[in-house]
Amino acid sequence: MKKVNKICCIGAGYVGGPTMSVIASQCPEITVTVVDINQARIDQWNDTDLDNLPVYEPGLKEIVEKTRGKNLFFSTEVDKAIDEAEIIFISVNTPTKTYGKGKGQAADLKYVELCARNIARVAKTDKIVVEKSTLPVRTASAIKSILENTGNGVNFEILSNPEFLAEGTAIDDLLKADRVLIGGDDTPSGQEAKDTLSAIYEHWLPKERILQTNVWSSELSKLVANAFLAQRVSSINAISALCERTDANVAEVSRAIGTDSRIGAKFLNASVGFGGSCFQKDILNLVYISRSFGLTEVADYWEQVIIMNDYQKRRFAENIISTLYNTVSGKKIVFFGWAFKKDTNDTRESAAINVADALLEEKAEIVVYDPKVSEKQIYADLDYLDTRSPEENRELLTVVKDPMEAVQDAHAIAILTEWDEFKTYSWESIFEKMLKPAFVFDGRRLLSKEKMEEIGFQYYKIGQS
Ligand SMILES: NC(=O)c1ccc[n+]([C@@H]2O[C@H](COP(=O)([O-])OP(=O)(O)OC[C@H]3O[C@@H](n4cnc5c(N)ncnc54)[C@H](O)[C@@H]3O)[C@@H](O)[C@H]2O)c1
Numbered sequence: 313m314k315k316v317n318k319i320c321c322i323g324a325g326y327v328g329g330p331t332m333s334v335i336a337s338q339c340p341e342i343t344v345t346v347v348d349i350n351q352a353r354i355d356q357w358n359d360t361d362l363d364n365l366p367v368y369e370p371g372l373k374e375i376v377e378k379t380r381g382k383n384l385f386f387s388t389e390v391d392k393a394i395d396e397a398e399i400i401f402i403s404v405n406t407p408t409k410t411y412g413k414g415k416g417q418a419a420d421l422k423y424v425e426l427c428a429r430n431i432a433r434v435a436k437t438d439k440i441v442v443e444k445s446t447l448p449v450r451t452a453s454a455i456k457s458i459l460e461n462t463g464n465g466v467n468f469e470i471l472s473n474p475e476f477l478a479e480g481t482a483i484d485d486l487l488k489a490d491r492v493l494i495g496g497d498d499t500p501s502g503q504e505a506k507d508t509l510s511a512i513y514e515h516w517l518p519k520e521r522i523l524q525t526n527v528w529s530s531e532l533s534k535l536v537a538n539a540f541l542a543q544r545v546s547s548i549n550a551i552s553a554l555c556e557r558t559d560a561n562v563a564e565v566s567r568a569i570g571t572d573s574r575i576g577a578k579f580l581n582a583s584v585g586f587g588g589s590c591f592q593k594d595i596l597n598l599v600y601i602s603r604s605f606g607l608t609e610v611a612d613y614w615e616q617v618i619i620m621n622d623y624q625k626r627r628f629a630e631n632i633i634s635t636l637y638n639t640v641s642g643k644k645i646v647f648f649g650w651a652f653k654k655d656t657n658d659t660r661e662s663a664a665i666n667v668a669d670a671l672l673e674e675k676a677e678i679v680v681y682d683p684k685v686s687e688k689q690i691y692a693d694l695d696y697l698d699t700r701s702p703e704e705n706r707e708l709l710t711v712v713k714d715p716m717e718a719v720q721d722a723h724a725i726a727i728l729t730e731w732d733e734f735k736t737y738s739w740e741s742i743f744e745k746m747l748k749p750a751f752v753f754d755g756r757r758l759l760s761k762e763k764m765e766e767i768g769f770q771y772y773k774i775g776q777s
Pocket of ligand 1: 353423445447479
């Protein structure tokens with residue numbers, strides 16, 4: 313097994329930042345450098361005010377405070393960090409392609425390829441290169457081929473080490489990981505590389521939780537894990553629509569099936585739909601791979617998970633419109649939450665974006681309050697859809713910092729993110745401030761139907777008639 317003194321991670325995002333912070337805190341003898349080409353992002357990671365870190369995660373700033381400047385560094389000097397490290401993690405973004413072959417489904421690997429070429433150009437000593445990004449099956453062989461054909465004759469071992477953390481609980485997930493997956497070649501040097509990486513995680517995790525597999529199993533397992541999780545959400549969301557038409561209550565159905573130990577209780581909360589940067593893109597990736605192997609039924613099966621998710625978001629928006637007497641034009645609708653889930657400032661693929669877009673098409677006036685998402689981000693998300701001009705988006709949608717100011721004279725409130733603070737609000741005072749009848753559309757099943765109706769609200773809770 314190799315002795316590791318220096319680790320480099322390319323990509324200082326939602327995965328690279330928290331993962332490397334935890335490794336640095338658990339392995340004080342190893343110097344960890346996280347590099348990124350985005351200068352603004354690196355500046356935020358180095359900000360003396362820890363509330364300005366680019367990623368919000370409970371517990372993250374405390375770890376960064378303890379390790380930054382000691383054995384954890386954030387920098388834009390990519391080449392230097394590659395040159396010095398024995399292990400290089402690739403943790404760059406792998407978005408869905410927006411052009412060319414595989415557009416709308418396949419993963420765009422240009423950032424990963426650029427990293428591989430950079431490593432090949434710079435490396436003068438043997439390296440272990442770790443795919444931390446989620447990649448389609450067989451990407452490791454592409455990286456290997458680039459490294460072997462363009463490198464300086466040094467030996468590279470490629471490992472797949474997909475990340476299973478969930479945003480919002482990243483630090484806990486990393487510290488108490490159910491398992492760590494390490495895929496690599498079954499050659500003696502491949503085995504040595506797997507053991508070297510394993511030893512890093514063994515600083516804080518029991519050895520039996522570190523699973524070693526071949527590269528392809530590891531790459532595929534990450535896509536499959538996300539597909540299974542998203543499938544549970546879409547399954548319960550499909551049932552939520554049925555519950556609303558009957559006297560069944562989706563919470564009771566969830567509890568009834570979740571207590572079956574074969575099914576389990578997690579990921580059975582009906583909601584306005586899943587979001588986040590991974591579920592949709594990883595399933596699309598699985599769909600694309602299946603289709604490219606001619607496995608039409610397999611591709612269709614997994615694609616349905618996304619179709620159901622789109623349906624749930626559309627259904628929520630359409631319900632708001634039909635309940636508000638079939639017109640929301642000029643009506644003030646307050647969004648509580650914009651992030652794709654609580655305890656993160658990440659908004660990628662958030663259901664709020666599509667719901668807002670549908671309501672803006674009907675000329676609603678939307679006011680957004682989210683405790684962690686910036687105004688700049690909210691407008692960027694809407695502008696990205698390109699449904700209307702940036703000016704129109706700013707005219708119809710405003711962002712506020714005070715939830716109580718937002719609800720003044722509002723026709724309706726839509727709860728899009730399950731932030732805990734929404735539960736603690738004085739809903740009686742909110743009711744006083746709103747126009748009557750005062751509507752609340754709870755896309756996260758956060759509040760009590762009985763209590764809300766007692767206050768006087770017209771209250772709609774996803775999955776309940
Ligand atoms: N976000 C999650 O919850 C999560 C969980 C598990 C796995 N993943 C996977 O991890 C990967 C990274 O996701 P993320 O959410 O951290 O993405 P992100 O967009 O937050 O961060 C990626 C970073 O990589 C940088 N980058 C891109 N190309 C670069 C290059 N050539 N050199 C240096 N830096 C470069 C970007 O500037 C960006 O800061 C993705 O493949 C994703 O699927 C994400």
